[in-house]
Amino acid sequence: MTQQLATTTAEGPTRLPRVALVGVHGFGERHLENLDRLSAAGALELVAVADPNPPAKDTLEPGVDVYASLDELLAAGVAPDVVIISTPIQTHAPLAIAALNAGANVYLEKPPVASMVQYREVMAAAASAGRLVQVGFQSLGSDALPAIEALVGAGAIGEVRGISATGLWLRTKAYFKRSRWAGKRSLNGTDVVDGVATNALAHAVATGLWLAGARTVADVESVDTDLYRANDTQSDDTSVVRVRTTRGTVLTCALTLCAPEQSAPSVTVYGTEGQLTLFYTEDRLEITTPGGVRTETFGRKDLLENLLAARNPKDLLSPLGGVGAYVSVLEAIRTADSPRAIHPDFITWDGDGDAAHPVVHGIESLIRRAALGHATFAELGAPWTAAGGPALEIDGAPVATVQDGTRIRPTSSPRPYLHPVRTLAGTVVTDHIPEDHVWHLGAGVAIQDVDGVNFWGGRTYTRDAGAYVWRKDHGRIVTGSAEHSNGQRREQLGWIGPDGTRLLREQREWRWAAVGNSTWKLTLDFTLESATGHPVFLGSPGSNGRPQGGYGGFFWRLPKVSDATIWTPDARGEDAVHGSVAPWLAWSGTFDAGTSGAAHVTGDPGLGHPATLVFLASPQAPDPWFVRHSGYPGVGLSLAWDAPVPTEPGNPVHRTVTVLITDGFLATQDIEQLITTLGESA
Structure with a gap:
């Protein structure tokens, strides 16, 4: 008592x-x-x-x-x-x-x-x-928290899909000189665990956990840490921490002290019909629902006054017993490997002397991507992180990396894919987990409707709704086995529904080879066969009633491309080539994503890199081209443009797609000559 x-x-x-x-x-x-x-x-x-x-x-x-x-x-x-x-x-x-x-x-x-x-x-x-x-x-004394809880409980944003916390702060060299323990993981053998998630932006983590319903140690199922530092310290200053609660809610905290300028940190609750964003230092709540966007500002209770009035722990707004989940995060950071130093090529120092502070290149976009995609910096492929999976190499240089997709969030339909794919000179020509569509994953195979299961990610277009809606219908593609050798990779894959049912068996083969000094070719050969003992239908938004929306099958997500030109032998421009049937489709422009490795970046002025991609159509069927440029850059070949395609036991759907990846710009004559020289046919 x-x-x-x-x-x-x-x-x-x-x-x-x-x-x-x-x-x-x-x-x-x-x-x-x-x-x-x-x-x-x-x-x-x-x-x-x-x-x-x-x-x-x-x-x-x-x-x-x-x-x-x-x-x-x-x-x-x-x-x-x-x-x-x-x-x-x-x-x-x-x-x-x-x-x-x-x-x-x-x-x-x-x-x-x-x-x-x-x-x-x-x-x-x-x-x-x-x-x-x-x-x-x-x-945790903010009156916004019970207001958010009430809004979620009333279904104002539909069902909760996940939570993120983001912080873009900057701290100078003087910040880490203010005391002996600043920037330390330990001091004379005693744990300190200073860092961006445990101290400077600890409120982001604690507030996110509160909104996720995680209070005690028992409320935390797992904690993933991805820790980095730009400063000459022991502790992390640029990190992603991903927490899965025992309820199944995922909280992703993407935080840095190395932003170009300081902004208000926030915690966002994502729902199927909207989202709630709390700027917790300002007690300001941005409410996004189908009815629009509105902002409310709340008061805050003083924690010392709350303690003075309390009679038992239940009266406290931030009791010690209610921050066990936060301590679980701190413990995961304490016991993790020491933060990896970010290569200096990816850091710019702003200011002089003790007033100088580091800025990690592209950190604002990386923080947003991490939050939206529930991804770590390593999973995003930030260039200062460790390399991903097996590499496709030409003359000893990696031109693509295999991602198994197992860490992709469930609502993005986890699946294997290639990213980054590069030209021979190192220019990156794929993107994944982009801010606009975090379920777009490099180069690979994805289908939105496989007997009602979404293997594309994101919202599902349904004929009944006549719109995209969030549904609990996301499947995953898992790798059963893989054989990787020089110039060839064979994979046995399983397409598994949300209930664990195996719907499809896929045999996938990647082949790659150099074509001269500036071009290489990548071939994807895949077969999809029913694993259920009866026909399985492959569909798309187009086959479900969305005009011109027949994407699904082979898909290649491009990064930002300036001055893009898109053409086929008979048409030019997004509108003209979208939905057309042509033996090849070319995309050229300046790929502003640039290079991806420290060795390439040194001395790079960052002006962009010209490249051309030539996609050769499948010889097995006249699938229409799916092309997007104005909304986002992407190219695909549509298996089910306006009608579903069945695959049956013993009668699989088979497609082969070849992509020519070239440094510099190609004209139509160059492309035709290159195709003829290779003996390729569409």
């Missing part, structure tokens, strides 16, 4: 809560300001402070005792009702335990502890003493 802090009689209160502050510098100065406010309002009495570096003269009101440590303060018999701990991270746990053992309630700054072991020790001390511990996640 927790005792009431201010005793009362029939005549009114007899004593104000006595508060002591440990740590008066740094964030402790904020606490002093708040204590002055509450003291002036008659809500508490600040009786003592403790800090080896005492506050400046005249900082404190007369009568406030000053001690060098909490031990001295307690030994002097001060007997505070509440102790606020605003000290270096590594000191939180021992100080909290000392204050609890002395009979005080505790306000413990974030992060509350530096390890899971310490968390359990402080929890046990609080239970033994019968005292309360409030953790200083101020955002």
Whole structure:
């Protein structure tokens, strides 16, 4: 049982809560300001402070005792009702335990502890003493949180699909020199676990977990970490942390201290019919529903006032027992490998001396992609991350990388694909997990309707709705076996529905070879056969009633291309070639995604790189070309343009597609001559 802090009689209160502050510098100065406010309002009495570096003269009101440590303060018999701990991270746990053992309630700054072991020790001390511990996640006092909970409960955004937290901050060299522990994972063998997710933008993680319904350690099923640093520190400053709760909700936190400029961090709840974005430092909520977009701003409850009024842990807005999920994230970061240094070629330093701060190239887009696609930086293929899967090589140089797709979010229909695909000079000519359609995945095979199962990703177009809708109909394509050799890769794949039913068997073969000094060719050969014992129908939005929407089958997602030209032997331009049947389709332009490796980037002025892709149609069937340019850059061959195509046991659907990948621009005559020279036919 927790005792009431201010005793009362029939005549009114007899004593104000006595508060002591440990740590008066740094964030402790904020606490002093708040204590002055509450003291002036008659809500508490600040009786003592403790800090080896005492506050400046005249900082404190007369009568406030000053001690060098909490031990001295307690030994002097001060007997505070509440102790606020605003000290270096590594000191939180021992100080909290000392204050609890002395009979005080505790306000413990974030992060509350530096390890899971310490968390359990402080929890046990609080239970033994019968005292309360409030953790200083101020955002959890926002009135926006119960408002979001009510909106979600009322179905304002449909069913929740996932949650993301994003933070684009910048910190200078001086930030990491402010104390001995700043930027440290450990100090003299003692855990510190400073970092972007555990300290600077810890509120993003804590708020996201709260909205995901994850409070306790038991609420967390798994934590994936992808940690990097641009600064010369031990700790991470640019990271993705992905949490799966036991409810199945996925929270992805994409955070950096290396942005070109600082912006308000946010947490977004994605629904099937809208989304809610909370800018938690401003208590501002952006509500997007089918009816439009509106913004509301909310108030915030002070956590110290909440602690003073609380009678038991259930009254607390940020109780120690309610941040176990956050400590699970901190523990995953603590036990992860040390953050990988980002190659200097991908960093620009802005400013001079201690005022300088690093900017990671392209970090704004990467943060958005990570959040939208629930992907890590490594899974996005950020050029400063480790390489992906097996490589397709020509003369020892990688020209494409095989991605198994197993880490792709479920609503993007996980599947194997190639990305990045490069020209011989290193220009990247594919994209994946782009901001506009995060379910677009490099070069491969995808179909939106396989007997009602979506193997394309994203929303599904249905004839009944006459529109795209979110449904729980996403399948996945898994690799059963693979044989990889020089110039050839053979894969046995299974197309599996959301209920675990195997709908299709696929045999896929990639072949690749050089064609001169500036061109190479990539051939995809695939067969799709029913695995159910009866016919399986392959469909598309087009076969389900959407005019000109017959995509599905082979698909190639391109990166941004400037001054693009798209043509066939008989037509030119997106509108003219889309839906046409032609032996080949060419796409040329300046690929602004540039090169993908540090070796290529050095000295690269970033002006873009000319390239041409020539897609040769399948010889097995006159499938129409599917082409997009104005909305996003993509090319496909449509298996089911306006009618479903059946595949039966013993009678598979078979297609072969060849792509010629060239540095520089090709004209029609060049293409025809190249095709003739290769002996290719459509």
